[in-house]
Amino acid sequence: MKRLSALEYLKLNKFQAFLYNLKLFFCAIPLWFCKLGRGILNFFKNCGLAIVNEFKDIGYTFAKGNWAVKLSFFIFGFGNFFYGQFLRGMLFLLFEIVFVFFMFVPIGGNPLGTGLYWLDKGNWFKVGDTVGTVQGGFQYDPIYDTDVWVPGDDSVKVMLYGLLTIIFIIGFIYTWRLQVKQCRICMDITAKGKKVRSGKQDMKSLLDDQFHKTLLSLPLVGILAFTVLPIIYMVLVAFTNYDARHDGYSNLFSWVGLEHFNALFDFGKGGLGLAFGEILSWTLMWSFFATFSNYFLGMFVAIMINKKGIKLKKLWRTVLVMTIAIPQFVSLMYVSKLFDSSGLIGRILGQIPFIDRYLDVNHFTSLWDSPDVAKVLLIVINIWIGIPYIMLMATGILMNIPADLYESSRIDGANTFQQYTKITLPYMLFVTGPYLLTSFVNNLNNFNVIYLLTGGTGNPINTDIGTAGGVSVGHTDLLITWLYKMTLGSADTRYYDASIIGICVFLVVAVLSLIVYNIIPSTKNEEDYK
Amino acid sequence: MKKTNDTTIHKTGLGARASRRLSNTVIYIILILITCIWLFPFFGIVLESFRVETTQQVPYLFPKEFGLDNYIRLFKETDFLKWFGNTAVMGIATAVLQTVFILSMSYVLSRLRFKGRKGLMNFMLILGMFPGFLTLILIYKVFSELGLTNEMAPVGLIIVYCASSGMGYYVSKGFFDTIPKSLDEAARVDGATRWQVFYKVIMPLSKPIIIYTVLMGFMAPWGDFMMANYIAHQTSDGMNVAVGMFEWLSRTNLNTHYTMFCAAGVIVAIPVVTVFLFLQKYYVEGVTGGAVKG
Numbered sequence: 159m160k161r162l163s164a165l166e167y168l169k170l171n172k173f174q175a176f177l178y179n180l181k182l183f184f185c186a187i188p189l190w191f192c193k194l195g196r197g198i199l200n201f202f203k204n205c206g207l208a209i210v211n212e213f214k215d216i217g218y219t220f221a222k223g224n225w226a227v228k229l230s231f232f233i234f235g236f237g238n239f240f241y242g243q244f245l246r247g248m249l250f251l252l253f254e255i256v257f258v259f260f261m262f263v264p265i266g267g268n269p270l271g272t273g274l275y276w277l278d279k280g281n282w283f284k285v286g287d288t289v290g291t292v293q294g295g296f297q298y299d300p301i302y303d304t305d306v307w308v309p310g311d312d313s314v315k316v317m318l319y320g321l322l323t324i325i326f327i328i329g330f331i332y333t334w335r336l337q338v339k340q341c342r343i344c345m346d347i348t349a350k351g352k353k354v355r356s357g358k359q360d361m362k363s364l365l366d367d368q369f370h371k372t373l374l375s376l377p378l379v380g381i382l383a384f385t386v387l388p389i390i391y392m393v394l395v396a397f398t399n400y401d402a403r404h405d406g407y408s409n410l411f412s413w414v415g416l417e418h419f420n421a422l423f424d425f426g427k428g429g430l431g432l433a434f435g436e437i438l439s440w441t442l443m444w445s446f447f448a449t450f451s452n453y454f455l456g457m458f459v460a461i462m463i464n465k466k467g468i469k470l471k472k473l474w475r476t477v478l479v480m481t482i483a484i485p486q487f488v489s490l491m492y493v494s495k496l497f498d499s500s501g502l503i504g505r506i507l508g509q510i511p512f513i514d515r516y517l518d519v520n521h522f523t524s525l526w527d528s529p530d531v532a533k534v535l536l537i538v539i540n541i542w543i544g545i546p547y548i549m550l551m552a553t554g555i556l557m558n559i560p561a562d563l564y565e566s567s568r569i570d571g572a573n574t575f576q577q578y579t580k581i582t583l584p585y586m587l588f589v590t591g592p593y594l595l596t597s598f599v600n601n602l603n604n605f606n607v608i609y610l611l612t613g614g615t616g617n618p619i620n621t622d623i624g625t626a627g628g629v630s631v632g633h634t635d636l637l638i639t640w641l642y643k644m645t646l647g648s649a650d651t652r653y654y655d656a657s658i659i660g661i662c663v664f665l666v667v668a669v670l671s672l673i674v675y676n677i678i679p680s681t682k683n684e685e686d687y688k
Numbered sequence: 689m690k691k692t693n694d695t696t697i698h699k700t701g702l703g704a705r706a707s708r709r710l711s712n713t714v715i716y717i718i719l720i721l722i723t724c725i726w727l728f729p730f731f732g733i734v735l736e737s738f739r740v741e742t743t744q745q746v747p748y749l750f751p752k753e754f755g756l757d758n759y760i761r762l763f764k765e766t767d768f769l770k771w772f773g774n775t776a777v778m779g780i781a782t783a784v785l786q787t788v789f790i791l792s793m794s795y796v797l798s799r800l801r802f803k804g805r806k807g808l809m810n811f812m813l814i815l816g817m818f819p820g821f822l823t824l825i826l827i828y829k830v831f832s833e834l835g836l837t838n839e840m841a842p843v844g845l846i847i848v849y850c851a852s853s854g855m856g857y858y859v860s861k862g863f864f865d866t867i868p869k870s871l872d873e874a875a876r877v878d879g880a881t882r883w884q885v886f887y888k889v890i891m892p893l894s895k896p897i898i899i900y901t902v903l904m905g906f907m908a909p910w911g912d913f914m915m916a917n918y919i920a921h922q923t924s925d926g927m928n929v930a931v932g933m934f935e936w937l938s939r940t941n942l943n944t945h946y947t948m949f950c951a952a953g954v955i956v957a958i959p960v961v962t963v964f965l966f967l968q969k970y971y972v973e974g975v976t977g978g979a980v981k982g
Contacts, residue, residue, distance in 0.1 A: 314829050365883035370800045373792035373886075377854030380789060384851035385815055388823030395825075459722065462715045467708065476965075477723050479972070483964035484730065485911040487930040488953035491937050492733050495946070500745040502732070542726070547975065554976025603819060605914050638819055645825055646918060653825060660822045667817040 190673070216335070219342045227341045234334070237341025241348060245357030250337045257330050261323075273323040279311060280320035281413065288410040289313040289398065313398075313406030321391060396657035401628070402650055418654045422662070430655060433626030433640070434662065441636045444533070444608075445601040448540045449594065455541055456548025457586060461578075463549070464556050475553070478546040486543070490610040493539055499524035526612055529633035536634060540607050555589050556582070595674045599667055603638045628652045637663050737950035744943045758951035767924045768952055771932040774842045775909050776959070778849070778928060783905035785850040790901050791894075794857035795886060798864035799872060812855050824848070824918045837919055841926030844919050849908055859974055863897040864890070900974035903967050910960050929956050 162170075162178065170178060220228060226240035235250030261273035268275050281287035290311030299306040344354045355363070364372045397413060404411035421430040463474050481489070496503045504525055507513055513525075522528045525535060563581050572580065587594075612634045625631065628650035629643040637659065644656040732749060737758055739751035762768050796802075797809060827848060831837050836844035867890060875885045891898075909916070913930040920926040933952055936945035964971065 314826075315833075318826070318830070366881040369882035369886070370796045370802045372883075373796045373800075377789045377793040380851035381812070381815070381854055384827065384848065385820070385823055385855070388826040389815070389818050391826045392822045462719060465712075465715060467712055468715060468719075474719050474723065476968070477726055479968060480730075480961065480965075481726055482971075483907075483961040484957045485907075485930070485960055487911055487913050487934070488733070488956055489729055491934070492950070492953060493729055495745065495937060495942075496729065496732070498745070502745075502747065502749060505747050546726075550972050550975045554972070599817070605821075606911070610913065638821075641819060642821065642914065645822070646921075656822065656825070660819050664818045668814065671817065 194672070212335070216338065219338060223342060224345060227338075227345055230341045231338060234337055237344055238337065241341075241344040241354050243340075243344065243354055243357065243360075245360055246337075246340065250333065253330075253333055257326065260326070273326065276316065276319040277323050279316050282320065283397070283413055283415075285413050285415040288412040289406070290316040290410045293410055294408065309407070311410060313400070313404075313411045315406075317394065317398075318391065321387070321394070325387070392653075392657045392660060395653050396661060398654060400654055401652040414654075418658060421655065422658060430626055430658070433631050434637075434659065437631065437635055437637055437640055438666065440533070440634070441602055444536070444636060445598050445604075447537045448544070448601045448604065448607075449598045451537060451541050452544035452548050453590075453594065453597070456545045457552045457582075459545055460549045460552035460556060461582070464553060475549070478549055481543075482546050486606050487610055490539075490543070490606065493542070494526070494611045497525050497535060497539075532612060532634050536607065536611060539611060540604075543607060551590070551593070552586065555586060558589075559585050595671060598674075599671065602636070602663075602667060604636065605638050605642065608634055608636050609639045609642065628655065637666075733950045733953050736947055737954045739947050739950075743945065743947045745946055758947045759955075762948055762951050762955070766948070767927075767932060768929075768955075770925060771927050771929045772955070774926065775928040775956075778842050778846055778909035779906045781846045782849045782909055783902045785846065786853040786905035786908075787898060787901045789850060789853045790857055790860055791898065793854035794860035795864055795890065797857060798861045799867075799869075799890070800882070812857075816855055820852075821914055821918065824915060828918060831919065837926070838923045839925045841916075841920035841923070842928070845909065845916055845928070848915055848919060849905075849912075853905075860897045860901060863894065863974075867893055896970045896973050899967055899970040903963065903971060904974075906963060907960055910956065 161182075167175065167178070220231060226237050230237035230240075233251070234254035235247035238244070238247030238250060260271065262271035264271055270278060279291055280289055281291070290313045292310035294308060294310035296305040297308045298304075347354050396418065397415060398411050399414050399418070400406065400411040403409060422434065423431050425432045425435070459478070462468070463471055495501045497507075498504045499508065507525060508517065516531075517523070517525070517528065520528060525531050559581065564577055567577055567581060612632065626640075629640070631640055635643075641656055641659050641663070644659070645651060645653065735749055735751060738754045738756070739746075740753040740755035740757050741751065743758075797805065828837065831844045836847070871889055871893075872885050875889045876882075880888070909928055911930065912928065913934065916928045916931045917934070920928065920931055924932065929952070933949055933956075935941060936949045936952075
């Protein structure tokens with residue numbers, strides 16, 4: 159599509175300009191996909207190149223290295239010892255010893271080493287095979303003269319240990335590469351006649367130019383152990399039949415391949431696909447309304463409080479901020495009961511003839527039973543929850559807008575509304591672009607508001623979609639609350655479905671974020687803000 | 689011609705003043721309305737917590753008979769004190785640990801440059817898109833093997849709250865980004881190591897963000913239902929206030945526990961609101977700063 163020059167663009171009237179911009183926007187969509195595709199291709203290309211280079215480098219190191227470097231291909235840290243780096247050498251050697259001991263040394267009567275034993279038990283990705291090999295069961299015990307439970311393998315454990323072993327192996331390969339590289343560097347440095355770093359210097363550098371390693375170690379270990387590992391585990395679960403009946407302990411679960419993913423395309427009653435579609439559309443709608451209603455109303459409140467001539471600014475703000483301080487579950491559950499059939503507001507609203515009739519005709523006992531009313535109520539109550547945050551944020555940003563902008567626009571004859579649309583709003587939108595995205599994503603996963611207001615046991619909700627994923631689905635359920643119910647407190651818990659839906663949620667959020675990051679201007683340059 | 693011009697100016701001047709007064713009045717009315725709406729539930733909860741005549745929901749707000757019955761029942765008949773203690777311990781521990789995690793992560797990402805920094809940030813961004821509590825399925829299994837559920841659930845929960853908290857580095861990174869780089873450089877030129885820059889130069893300047901992070905960490909366990917319900921749902925001994933009180937408003941317990949819920953809510957709110965109001969200034973700084981920097 160032809161781009162207009164700036165001069166031509168200014169000649170257009172408002173409507174034409176709008177059309178032009180709209181066209182530009184839609185014409186750009188294929189370009190994004192091109193960009194995305196090219197990005198992915200480039201990524202793989204770069205990865206491939208990096209791997210090839212890595213192998214070249216290893217080969218080169220082996221060919222050119224002296225005997226110490228060559229030996230360190232087999233004995234970890236040998237090169238470090240050779241060049242006097244005892245601390246590093248010791249650590250590398252220790253790692254290798256532990257690894258070999260763990261993987262290959264048979265302990266406790268099994269012919270394989272511990273690592274190989276767990277890997278072998280897992281039957282990794284062999285469709286139809288169980289995770290773990292020994293099924294527990296009741297066997298006759300002559301001592302007690304009755305059947306007793308003889309535990310077999312626990313699939314959950316087998317998979318976890320297997321996964322840990324795989325991670326250990328990857329770590330081993332990485333460490334091997336690392337120490338080979340270091341030996342090579344040591345060799346090069348000595349060849350130049352310089353001295354390599356001693357252990358003491360290494361320790362010191364951890365507080366200086368390697369300081370990031372010291373600071374990052376704790377948080378990164380936490381993230382790896384409590385986020386990355388469980389996520390990999392959960393993704394693996396999607397390929398098994400891990401559920402309430404196959405809980406791994408009393409019944410081994412097995413690998414089923416992509417079988418459960420088919421359910422995503424099941425649009426019949428109770429099908430995962432139907433429920434996912436319905437819930438996703440409500441989730442997106444909820445997120446949209448929740449984000450923007452809060453955003454604009456919160457900004458409106460902030461502008462009102464900030465207006466010149468309004469007194470008691472601090473009081474108004476403190477009143478709103480107070481509501482942030484009170485733990486959400488207290489206020490949310492209390493409000494939920496206020497709107498219930500026997501609650502104060504619920505009763506008053508129920509006496510309004512129009513609402514009364516509506517509830518009567520549909521046999522609803524409370525406002526929460528009606529899908530549409532409940533959805534509106536959720537959004538309204540969420541405004542009550544969310545406005546204080548936005549108000550605070552907007553107040554800070556509004557104060558940053560240079561006052562002379564407003565003054566000069568007033569001299570030019572702009573009224574308050576024009577000032578708002580031409581100065582305040584564009585500035586706010588520019589500055590809070592990334593915030594809007596995060597807040598949209600947070601609302602997609604807004605567990606508290608939905609679950610504490612409607613999803614709990616106190617409020618039965620209409621179950622039109624019926625059951626999906628082993629739990630009954632309410633009208634106000636978001637993907638996140640649906641997932642939550644799936645994994646907890648259901649007799650028909652299906653972890654594999656939860657895992658599949660989890661992956662889908664991830665994809666939805668990722669795609670949304672990718673698109674938005676490409677549109678909004680203020681995310682482009684991190685260093686701009688400095 | 690000139691005369692009419694003057695009068696118009698005069699008139700608009702008067703009109704502007706009048707219209708400003710009008711708009712201000714409208715704004716005052718709206719603000720008072722907002723205040724009423726926002727405070728109504730809290731007045732309600734406090735008033736209902738003193739109601740003696742019945743434990744059920746009633747169609748009027750002011751109790752007919754005031755008394756402390758609900759509070760007395762709360763401590764005598766339920767495990768509330770236990771839950772309250774659990775939550776307080778979790779709040780304090782989380783405040784300390786989470787601050788260490790978040791500050792070190794955000795400081796590194798903001799002020800140190802090293803290979804893989806951008807990659808690490810992208811990685812954590814992507815990781816954050818996965819619904820977090822799914823990790824609890826595995827964590828719960830492991831914790832029950834290790835004995836960190838049931839009575840020990842608070843310990844397990846502290847680990848859950850803190851372990852991955854490094855991923856929430858955004859707000860404090862935004863803060864560190866605003867401290868001029870020249871400070872670091874000057875200290876480096878004077879021979880300070882990076883540790884000394886961190887400890888002696890930047891940390892003393894970071895009081896607001898440290899307090900903000902501590903405050904957030906302290907408040908998290910008080911309001912958390914999702915994770916706590918997962919780890920601590922079995923035994924009353926290990927619950928936090930949210931999980932414990934949740935059952936009180938179920939269909940079966942509502943009529944006997946409603947006013948008690950209000951009383952418990954008031955008690956739960958007191959420590960959090962007190963801490964919050966004292967540190968409000970820092971909270972506001974955190975929210976405004978964090979939002980602007982993304």
